[in-house]
Amino acid sequence: MDRQKIKEAGLKLTPQRLAILDYLRDNLEHPSAEDIYKAMLERFPTMSLATVYNTLETLREKGAIQEVTIDPQKKRFDPNPRPHHHLICTRCKRVLDIHIDYQLHVPEAKKNGFEIVGNHIEFYGICPDCRLKMSVMQS
Amino acid sequence: MDRQKIKEAGLKLTPQRLAILDYLRDNLEHPSAEDIYKAMLERFPTMSLATVYNTLETLREKGAIQEVTIDPQKKRFDPNPRPHHHLICTRCKRVLDIHIDYQLHVPEAKKNGFEIVGNHIEFYGICPDCRLKMSVMQS
DNA sequence: TATAAAATGATAATATTTATCAAGTAAGAA
DNA sequence: TTCTTACTTGATAAATATTATCATTTTATA
Incomplete structure (x- = not known):
């Protein structure tokens, strides 16, 4: 392949x-x-x-x-190579794919004359590993 | 200020x-x-x-x-510093702010155990200036 | 003012990416 | 199969972006 x-x-x-x-x-x-x-x-x-x-x-x-x-x-x-979104751990920078098709409409008034052809969403969070490490450090 | x-x-x-x-x-x-x-x-x-x-x-x-x-x-x-989104010209890299509050729900099954705390959307497009330049070049 | 803590500026060091180019290799032609 | 050419690789230099170091200067407060 x-x-x-x-x-x-x-x-x-x-x-x-x-x-x-x-x-x-x-x-x-x-x-x-x-x-x-x-x-x-x-x-x-x-x-x-x-x-x-x-x-x-x-x-x-x-x-x-x-x-x-x-x-x-x-x-x-x-x-x-196909469009998709990402879930990023802000602590360890791990990145996972998220495949969800959101319909993000941008009103003409906010387009500033741009011709919009695509989008990409970054979700920020803390991954399970880091959550664990953080709770261990606290205790 | x-x-x-x-x-x-x-x-x-x-x-x-x-x-x-x-x-x-x-x-x-x-x-x-x-x-x-x-x-x-x-x-x-x-x-x-x-x-x-x-x-x-x-x-x-x-x-x-x-x-x-x-x-x-x-x-x-x-x-x-407040959360907002961005509109990016893929040709000249110009970046404009977009203030729209999208409700992006991620199903628990797709969270991979992450605790999601925020998001950021990049909209890609061609800005008016570049659109103009491109049409001029073609003619 | 005098003082301590913090910030600046000069510059070295590091990290990341791109450029250059001689030598090697893949793919189609013979 | 061998030849030929264009493409690719690998070694390394160069460029770009960022961070670190530290003596000197400045800010905030007493």
């Missing part, structure tokens, strides 16, 4: 691209380039960080993955 | 803080630290970039302004 994604995007099939897509597939962590690079090094000791960045940018450009602007420190990547 | 904001935050009143708050007030551009720094230099040639970062971080920490994670390249700052 990864092979197809790459071919469909009109890109050459390389082991690096396959490895990155394989790592991203079913990955719910929304990893950063650095995260991906580290994971790659384990099974692919020669891969360059530049290749990770190149690959991610190329895949994003072709619509095969999505870049999520959620972490002020760094870009993070989402293997799911 | 800026003086009060600073005092309320328990901070010392400095010309630098006043100048930054003054610049941010009524600023709808959601400027970056660099933007603010450049603007400061004009009326305040000795101000350091470090001071801009320090001030912004301090003000954010105290809840006087908001950091918006919208631009993958850099942090941007919003003088309005």
Whole structure:
């Protein structure tokens, strides 16, 4: 399936691209380039960080993955290119997908002349792990 | 009003803080630290970039302004600390505020154990200026 | 004023991302 | 299968953004 994604995007099939897509597939962590690079090094000791960045940018450009602007420190990547929303732990920065179709109507008067083509909702909260840690610290 | 904001935050009143708050007030551009720094230099040639970062971080920490994670390249700052949404031009990265109170209910089953405390909606679109430029280019 | 705590400014250090380019590789042509 | 070319990789330099350090200066208060 990864092979197809790459071919469909009109890109050459390389082991690096396959490895990155394989790592991203079913990955719910929304990893950063650095995260991906580290994971790659384990099974692919020669891969360059530049290749990770190149690959991610190329895949994003072709619509095969999505870049999520959620972490002020760094870009993070989402293997799911379809529009969806995110649930973010404000403490540990964990990001989970939320698939709900909200109908968000913006009155013409508030559009400021924009032609609106999409939206993205960030829900902020504290994840179960952090809730636990916080309650432990208090006691 | 800026003086009060600073005092309320328990901070010392400095010309630098006043100048930054003054610049941010009524600023709808959601400027970056660099933007603010450049603007400061004009009326305040000795101000350091470090001071801009320090001030912004301090003000954010105290809840006087908001950091918006919208631009993958850099942090941007919003003088309005109250929750609201944003309208982003995907072409020129211009950001406008949208004040609409949406009731976004997340079913318990989709919360993944998170305790949700807030949300932020990004609306994507093309601003009037860019629409114009694009139509000119086509013709 | 004098003093202590806090803030500024200069600059170094770090982190993240992009650019450059020689060498290697994939994919289609012959 | 081999050749050829365009694309890709990997190494590294460069650029950009942010944070840290710390001596000096300034603010707020006594």
